[in-house]
Amino acid sequence: MSIRKRLILSNIAMILIPIISLFVVEIMIGYLLFVVFQGDMEGTNMENFMKLRFIAIGCILILTNGLLTYYVSKSIIKPISKLSTATKRISEGDLEYSVQSDKKDELGELTNTFEEMRLKLKGAEETQRRYEANRQELIARISHDLKTPLTSIKGYVNGIQDGVANTPDKMKRYMDTIYRTANDMDGLIDELFLYSKLDLQRETLQMEKVDLYAFFADFIEEMAFYLEKEQGEATLFVKEAEQYIVEADREKLRRVVMNLIQNSMKYMNKSQKQIQVSLETSKNEVIVEMKDNGSGIRETDLPFIFDSFYRTDVSRNSATGGSGLGLSIVKKIIQAQGGRIWAKSVLGEGTSIYFTLKKVA
The missing domain is CATH 3.30.565.10 (Histidine kinase-like ATPase, C-terminal domain)
Incomplete structure (x- = not known):
């Protein structure tokens, strides 16, 4: 039941319940005073009847108002309190605190919407964790794949500097290898650049x-x-x-x-x-x-x-x-x-x- 309907019914009940209860109580008091005890309907007995009637009205109003207020406030305050606790827990980083509700009112919908948000935040956190792990792996692999050809180039350059390539034929082979390795590095960097732009959705498509x-x-x-x-x-x-x-x-x-x-x-x-x-x-x-x-x-x-x-x-x-x-x-x-x-x-x-x-x- 929606909160609006609940409040309307509560207000109606706060009118009807006291009236019906008072009518029942008046019949019971009147029956006891004037039938069971055969009291006179004038004088002291009537005064006692009016006093009891007044006391009954006060008790009925207090009891009815208290019970209805407690019931309605409990149905509203409890889920709000739960949401408040969940908000605090989530703000502290606890995304495991569930607030799933089976209520069909507005607060139930709000609670379930909050629960969907929690699950999305949890999913986003897991995605971010995986993304960070992939990013670190990407950096490690890039470092490895760039270091390998660089090491090769340095080795051949050192060979030239040390005079290992002491013939024109060896020199040509060394230079060809250096060029080919540098060309492979250029291709790798080109692919990394394209991959990065595609990953960030910054590559323009024609x-x-x-x-x-x-x-x-x-x-x-x-x-x-x-x-x-x-x-x-x-x-x-x-x-x-x-x-x-x-x-x-x-x-x-x-x-x-x-x-x-x-x-x-x-x-x-x-x-x-x-x-x-x-x-x-x-x-x-x-x-x-x-x-x-x-x-x-x-x-x-x-x-x-x-x-x-x-x-x-x-x-x-x-x-x-x-x-x-x-x-x-x-x-x-x-x-x-x-x-x-x-x-x-x-x-x-x-x-x-x-x-x-x-x-x-």
């Missing part, structure tokens, strides 16, 4: 209409030399009767596809590396599947492959290089464009990466 069929056909043709050099090939499967026009940032989409192809080629152990791109349409989106014939990913690792710096095989990752941010950047770019991304894999057969983009009517 959304436009993109025909995915034409996009992938041109992209695969452009990548032909790279794929051939890596002993790989890519094929495109579409239903020509369908339309594959989506709203996307063309350059960011190129980054997505490039990262996925490079990731697949890097970790494929087959002599002939194959990538199949398939397009499907639904009512509101186009689904892109990029499938490789690599060694696949363990089921336990699959849910985490889009996390930053997650490595399913540390030794293999160390051998092949890479920042560990490629798939995480892919996920952030797709989500920034309103799409979804997920993966399926079978060990020994290959992995499929799926992502969606909003379809343009």
